[in-house]
Amino acid sequence: MTPSLESLLSNPDSAPFWRAVQEERLVLQRCARCRAWRYYPRQVCPHCLAAEYQWEEAEGRGEVYSITTVHRAPAGFDLPAPYQVALVDLVAGVRVLGTVDPGSVLRIGDPVRVHFRQTSTGVRLPVFARES
Amino acid sequence: MKGVLPVNARPVAAIAGVGEAGIGIHPDRTALQIQAEAAVRAIADAGLEPGDIDGVTATKGGDLLPGDRPALEIAEYLGLCPVFTDSTLAGGASPVIQIQHAVAAIAAGVCETVLITYASTQASRRQRHLGGHAAPEDHLVRQFDGPWGLPMPIGPAALAAARHMHRYGTRPEDLAAVAVSGRQWAMRNPGALRRDPLSVADVLASPYICEPLHRLDICLVTDGAGAVVVRRWDRVPPGRRVSVVGFGEAHSHGSILGAAELTETPAARSGRQAFRMAGCGPRDIDLLQLYDAFTILPIVLLENLGFCASGDGGPLVSSGATGPGGQLPMNTQGGGLSHCHPGIYGIFLVIEAVRQLRGEAGDRQVRAEQALCQASGGGAFGGSQATLILRKG
Numbered sequence: 126m127t128p129s130l131e132s133l134l135s136n137p138d139s140a141p142f143w144r145a146v147q148e149e150r151l152v153l154q155r156c157a158r159c160r161a162w163r164y165y166p167r168q169v170c171p172h173c174l175a176a177e178y179q180w181e182e183a184e185g186r187g188e189v190y191s192i193t194t195v196h197r198a199p200a201g202f203d204l205p206a207p208y209q210v211a212l213v214d215l216v217a218g219v220r221v222l223g224t225v226d227p228g229s230v231l232r233i234g235d236p237v238r239v240h241f242r243q244t245s246t247g248v249r250l251p252v253f254a255r256e257s
Numbered sequence: 258m259k260g261v262l263p264v265n266a267r268p269v270a271a272i273a274g275v276g277e278a279g280i281g282i283h284p285d286r287t288a289l290q291i292q293a294e295a296a297v298r299a300i301a302d303a304g305l306e307p308g309d310i311d312g313v314t315a316t317k318g319g320d321l322l323p324g325d326r327p328a329l330e331i332a333e334y335l336g337l338c339p340v341f342t343d344s345t346l347a348g349g350a351s352p353v354i355q356i357q358h359a360v361a362a363i364a365a366g367v368c369e370t371v372l373i374t375y376a377s378t379q380a381s382r383r384q385r386h387l388g389g390h391a392a393p394e395d396h397l398v399r400q401f402d403g404p405w406g407l408p409m410p411i412g413p414a415a416l417a418a419a420r421h422m423h424r425y426g427t428r429p430e431d432l433a434a435v436a437v438s439g440r441q442w443a444m445r446n447p448g449a450l451r452r453d454p455l456s457v458a459d460v461l462a463s464p465y466i467c468e469p470l471h472r473l474d475i476c477l478v479t480d481g482a483g484a485v486v487v488r489r490w491d492r493v494p495p496g497r498r499v500s501v502v503g504f505g506e507a508h509s510h511g512s513i514l515g516a517a518e519l520t521e522t523p524a525a526r527s528g529r530q531a532f533r534m535a536g537c538g539p540r541d542i543d544l545l546q547l548y549d550a551f552t553i554l555p556i557v558l559l560e561n562l563g564f565c566a567s568g569d570g571g572p573l574v575s576s577g578a579t580g581p582g583g584q585l586p587m588n589t590q591g592g593g594l595s596h597c598h599p600g601i602y603g604i605f606l607v608i609e610a611v612r613q614l615r616g617e618a619g620d621r622q623v624r625a626e627q628a629l630c631q632a633s634g635g636g637a638f639g640g641s642q643a644t645l646i647l648r649k650g
Contacts, residue, residue, distance in 0.1 A: 128404050132394030139400050165401040165514055191423070191519060193415040194468040195406055202406040210407040212416055212513070222513060224405045233423045250404055 126201035164219040185239030187215035203245040274303025274486035284381040291482035292376030299484035312341035312371030316351035318600040341368040348634025352604035353643035376482035413637035415467035417519035418553035431571025433460035435552035443591025445621035481599035503646035505530025513637040522639035524561035531644035543625035546606035548633040603632035
């Protein structure tokens with residue numbers, strides 16, 4: 126379940142996102158026509174169907190929309206249960222799913238910041254931590 | 258034009274036969290075997306011959322292999338050559354969506370008698386082969402919902418439950434009440450797999466899987482097959498006929514990332530469409546068959562369909578309204594939490610509704626003229642919804 130770098134770079138829709146994550150940068154697509162941010166990345170704007178877009182640095186701040194504590198980790202995940210997984214609304218207006226930094230215990234409504242962690246395979250992944 | 262089928266006109270189609278097979282854990286049987294057995298039972302229950310069947314549908318869930326064509330596979334196994342097929346893949350909602358598509362095809366005059374089937378031996382296969390079918394590494398959505406350690410499909414349901422508790426103050430006891438209600442009915446159903454007494458305390462004492470969901474907040478994992486025969490209304494003898502009087506489907510998202518508000522599924526849209534077609538509303542429904550893969554789901558569906566206000570679903574179930582003796586009997590066979598759950602449950606909601614409306618439900622019989630079946634599915638917690646309203650006669 127914890128992916129390899131090769132696998133994350135294998136889809137042209139998402140490779141720029143994951144490449145930036147390896148540099149500890151958060152980039153999102155922004156539609157050139159209607160200016161909406163979108164996630165997960167794709168070739169077409171899900172709001173106006175325009176094909177033109179740019180990758181832009183996104184502010185890694187947001188708020189917990191929902192959260193669960195996982196007690197039975199799926200096969201192949203590199204962290205031991207229990208840990209939290211959250212849906213977070215970033216200030217850009219997109220909702221992202223991610224693991225919570227094991228050092229944080231979060232609740233719905235908490236402000237969070239995106240950090241990056243190195244997994245057991247050496248791949249970097251985004252992770253949420255409490256915004257202090 | 259909106260609403261091809263006029264409100265309150267003579268129905269287009271009726272359910273003529275139902276059948277089940279292979280419910281439990283049966284490592285010695287294949288999915289095709291129990292699928293065929295359920296189909297043969299449904300055809301016999303309808304009093305028909307194989308030559309009467311001119312439409313075939315089927316779906317698969319986790320069993321789906323690359324190259325699979327579910328409807329064609331079972332059609333050939335049974336020696337059928339249909340002029341209408343459907344292999345719609347929408348998770349748990351698929352069989353009910355396929356019933357709706359069959360009725361629309363019958364209304365268009367391209368077929369008369371459609372066999373809708375489902376089967377899975379996911380439970381006994383899992384016992385033999387660990388793990389399912391892994392997605393290829395470049396699967397776009399898996400890259401964005403997969404790396405975080407969130408179990409599927411339980412994780413999205415847990416996130417929906419947490420959101421519901423935050424918005425409305427729904428309590429763990431309210432979720433548990435859904436499981437308790439279903440078990441009370443299952444205790445009256447010899448065909449249910451879980452029939453031992455269950456209390457709210459029992460549910461809360463079972464281990465957490467993904468908070469706030471305990472193990473007993475989550476449906477069973479079993480094998481099973483179900484089949485339904487839908488026929489042009491004027492060709493079904495009135496004695497055991499169950500008419501399809503309203504239906505609708507609606508989809509809002511495929512992955513958890515596409516859901517706008519987890520407590521608001523497209524059941525509101527599919528329900529409105531079905532009620533409009535049937536010319537009735539929630540107060541005209543005597544029996545509810547609501548998908549219960551997780552205890553939070555019937556609570557959300559009661560609200561989204563308009564059986565209570567948003568946020569009141571938990572207290573409604575905790576009041577006993579959905580259990581034996583209550584004014585809104587729900588999942589009278591025990592549901593996915595107590596009857597069975599072979600990956601996809603939608604067809605079993607319909608089979609029980611038919612048995613109740615025919616008066617064939619034995620110790621769990623309720624007085625019902627109209628039933629509403631709500632099948633939920635898709636990729637993550639309720640993104641696909643299908644509403645089916647059935648009427649006795």
